[in-house]
Amino acid sequence: MSNLERRTEEEKVRMEGRLPPGQALTLKFPVLHYGPVPGFNAATWTMKMYGEIEQPLSFSWDEFNQLPKTKLTMDIHCVTSWSKFDTEWEGVSVTDLIHAGLLKLKPTAKYVIQHAEFGYTANLPLDVVLQPSFLLATHFNGKPLDPDHGYPLRGVVGFIPGRESDETPYFWKGAKWLRALEFVAEDRLGFWEQAGYHNRADVWREERYR
Numbered sequence: 001m002s003n004l005e006r007r008t009e010e011e012k013v014r015m016e017g018r019l020p021p022g023q024a025l026t027l028k029f030p031v032l033h034y035g036p037v038p039g040f041n042a043a044t045w046t047m048k049m050y051g052e053i054e055q056p057l058s059f060s061w062d063e064f065n066q067l068p069k070t071k072l073t074m075d076i077h078c079v080t081s082w083s084k085f086d087t088e089w090e091g092v093s094v095t096d097l098i099h100a101g102l103l104k105l106k107p108t109a110k111y112v113i114q115h116a117e118f119g120y121t122a123n124l125p126l127d128v129v130l131q132p133s134f135l136l137a138t139h140f141n142g143k144p145l146d147p148d149h150g151y152p153l154r155g156v157v158g159f160i161p162g163r164e165s166d167e168t169p170y171f172w173k174g175a176k177w178l179r180a181l182e183f184v185a186e187d188r189l190g191f192w193e194q195a196g197y198h199n200r201a202d203v204w205r206e207e208r209y210r
């Protein structure tokens with residue numbers, strides 16, 4: 001990748017209004033996380049959903065892969081200032097699970113805590129989790145996630161061009177190596193949020209720190 005190519009692409013998305021303040025376009029896919037990369041065992045792995053829902057759910061890896069899947073193209077924005085545009089994801093949409101009658105929320109569910117391996121957590125309002133720009137992703141650019149990027153499953157959240165009225169949080173709000181969604185009535189700060197990062201984390205308002 002030449003720097004000229006990078007700057008040409010960046011100018012294009014800037015003109016389109018897709019480059020949030022303080023961000024720079026990258027053509028790479030940086031890896032960012034705290035702690036080690038966990039292993040994966042398809043025989044013991046489960047994905048759970050619990051909290052303010054009618055019935056707790058637990059999916060094996062096989063079961064999870066039989067859920068309806070959807071594809072999504074969006075821009076992702078890391079708080080460390082890199083942005084990546086037109087990234088392609090495939091996975092399970094929480095809204096689709098609700099429409100399929102598999103997931104039944106209680107009216108008290110207002111926030112969602114993503115629980116990942118080693119106790120990593122990320123919190124989001126339920127409304128954001130139900131946007132088309134939030135996905136439980138198994139694939140990136142047509143291939144299963146790399147271990148570094150969250151294999152076998154991660155939350156992802158970003159910006160879909162044309163959906164300006166949706167909230168766009170920074171990319172840390174998607175937990176790699178995701179193992180559970182907890183639906184809660186009261187908000188609870190996640191890992192980076194407790195470390196001083198902004199709770200809403202809106203990229204357009206540049207809400208990086210609290």
Ligand SMILES: Nc1nc2c(c(=O)[nH]1)N[C@H]1C(S)=C(S)[C@@H](COP(=O)(O)O)O[C@H]1N2
Nearest residue numbers: 030031032033034116120149172174175176
């Ligand atoms: N489990 C877990 N998920 C995580 C993190 C982490 O430390 N642990 N870091 C977050 C941060 S800060 C970012 S920017 C993105 C980076 O995703 P990537 O490594 O695929 O680029 O993952 C997020 N998800």
Ligand SMILES: [Mo]
Nearest residue numbers: 032078079172
């Ligand atoms: Mo990050």
